[in-house]
Amino acid sequence: MRKNKTFFVCQECGYTSVRWMGKCPACGSWNSMVEEKDQPVTEVRTSQVDVRPISMWEVESKDRFTTGFKNLDEALGGGLVAGQVILIAGEPGIGKSTLLLQVSDRFSRLYGKVLYVSGEESGPQISLRGQRIGVKSDQLLVLSETHLETVLKVMEELSPKMVVVDSVQTLHSQELESSAGSVSQVRECSFRLAEWCKAREIPLFLVGQVNKEGMIAGPKVLEHLVDTVLYFEGERYSFHRVIKVVKNRFGSAGELAVFKMSSIGLEEVPDPSAFFLEGKVRAPGSVIFPSTEGSKPVLLEVQALTIDALYTTPQRRTQGFDPNRLSLILAILEKEAKVFTRDKDVFINVVGGMQVKEPAGDLAVALAVVSSVKGKVLPDLLVFGELGLAGEVRGVHLPELRLKEGAKFGINTAIVPKGCYLEIDGMQILPVSHIREAIEYILENHHEGAVGGG
Template identity: 45%
Template sequence: MAARRPTAPFRCTECGWTALRWVGRCGECQQWGTVVEASEQTGIVRRVEPVTPGGSRAARPITTFDTNETTRRTTGVGEFDRVLGGGLVPGAAILLSGEPGVGKSTLLLEVAAHSALAGRRVLYASAEESTAQVRLRAERTGALHDELFLASETDLATILGHVDQVEPDLLIVDSVQTVSSAQSEGIAGHPSQVREVASVLIRLAKERELPVIIVGHVTKDGSIAGPRILEHLVDVVCHFEGDRQTSLRFVRALKNRFGPTDEVGCFDMTGTGIDEVPDPSALFLGGGAAVAGTCVTIALEGRRALPVEVQALTIKNGGPNPRRVVSGVDPARVAMVLAVLERRAGIRVSDHDVYVSTVGGVRLVEPAADLAIAIAVAGAVRDLAPAPGTAAVGELTLAGEIRPVTQALQRRSEAERLGYRSLIDSFSETLRDALLAVAGGVGAAAPRPGDGAPDF
């Protein structure tokens, strides 16, 4: 009689792929080091306890639960509260990721200092820096307070011991990839270690109603390092991003069980720490009057409308391959806009080197910036500036038509608040109409079929 074959004793922690024997690389998602024993336990697993009828752990109708138990607590940093949905929820597990050196530790030290100033005890467990290094940064940023406790530990059990001793109202662990647990094999940063450490911290947060903020590393492509289960277990996933060449930083919520995921917090890195930027409108605009090759668009960062100036420069080039250099915009969309300009509006750009950039280091990824890019490039070719107080919002089609964009009313309200008297958007049916409106006023008539290019 044939022996009974085992039933998939190994599985991938990323995608759930199973195998009869251990392999170093998953056969489904092609990730390395994610295949573990299917019976391997993590800190999220607990022993089975009997449920007493009427007890605190007994199942009850959803209408009997009190929402006051999840009252939010402000962090003291308004822009961070905006991203979290209003503040910290007791028992919430928050994952903050970002590029190395972007300012994650500085932001969290600022959050810890404001929480301590409000009378809440904070434990900052740094596994990457010594206590002296963190103290020096705290002195520079003014984050010293007696209610802010600091520990430099890489062992999970020791960190839990500090939690029992300090009994904090907020726990910050920096970072999960540098903390290891004796209950799991592998070095710190291994997928099994990351999964074990994160699951124990999340269980601690739920059992003690303790908000926990965990710092996570990112890979070369910008995704969060470690097993994908890390993002599934936590309640909130925030990403801290910014350009190394500028001091502006953004915090975005990629996942939020307690609020919206379309909010963005703006910060400014300074020599004394990190400052909030509640109204960043002026950061993305050039100075002085409008010049040839510029146009302002109203972009959306989450639910926040921001004016962004698009600048273009064109240089006559007789060579066969003109250059296309962009910064802050999508190269593919710029190439499409240039083709539409030449074919549908009669603006010849195939014999020009074209340079397109945004002001302030902001990156425009939405199609609503198409019209502003087209107006800026056309103005650079014809050496004409748009009418003063003009902004442009709209998506261009290959037929040269302007499509309406999302949140048009919010964009228009922001433009009016900042003093823009004219907003070129979906009222113009074609790109030709928009170019005439920018050059000659909103009431300019559209050219008849067969007419030449608009005088812009």
């Protein structure tokens, strides 16, 4: 009889070793090696193989299912696809379960039974939350269970139109000896659930837990297995939430959907730009940057605050912007534009808890810093462009969409990279090739006066 071999698997990256180690040599995580047993390989029956040229395969065009949220449907590429497996991850308490309860409720009213499987909450707890947010469809069935085989048996008996599992790390299969949440358990449970749903063309939502770095817990097993990966982001103490699509086999990656948390659950925000610019004031250090997430631009307010340094080493603090990128921008300003911040504390904030990760935000941050240092209130400007180390302003993608979004909100002036020769009705477009040109313009066209509403 074959004896099962024992080995140790890192729960962070999946590294395998024949002996236990305190620190994983692959990812550097401490105390992440967990003992698991090799499972015997069973004989697999192969069916008849069908091989044909790619152009000879027939592609069926099927209607998509709506999630009940228009902005989420758009982010997914038009809605849910039959048999689609979606992984949604986010910080604890951010609203993942609330969103999926609302999606399940709306889906069940349109298409029929939805099975909501929870390994973290009991049935009464889920029901209490559902009552609070107005979820009361009789077609939404709740199962509090952690045994995979029991879940699959219930799915077979009910034949639901959609399945939600919250969360996949709480499930465990009796066929494996490792504990729930281990690499082998997550891989096995996810694969068998996805296999069952794909065979019956049923959409499947899997909730994934995240680690302290904000990434999906465990190795990249789940991301590779599923069709779509969604990250649910937002400040826990803020009322807005953002879903970002980081992988999508049935649509574009990089799309986003913005929601507002209220007493009755999550409400979609149809116009994110208006939402994030609400309450903007005219003050030194404030610049409007058109961020592009996927195919839709969103106007964000970038704020800079500079004060005399309180300590020997000046502080560089950012919220929603890469601090390393800020250091680079400050060096460019000093070298190429003679704007000195070596004796000042510099703080950068992207309003609304949003993040600017694209290099196109360089010019907006630079002009916000200059505005704060000089104490000049800028007019409502739209600013975007990447900065090179020599101070040159480089082109970015989707300039026309960015400009049109600004024009829609009545912004009549834009500072853009040279070479962006576009004409937008009612907007003056100022192409610049160097950071000095942009600074000269804002210093000549600043506003004086008290701070007031924008």
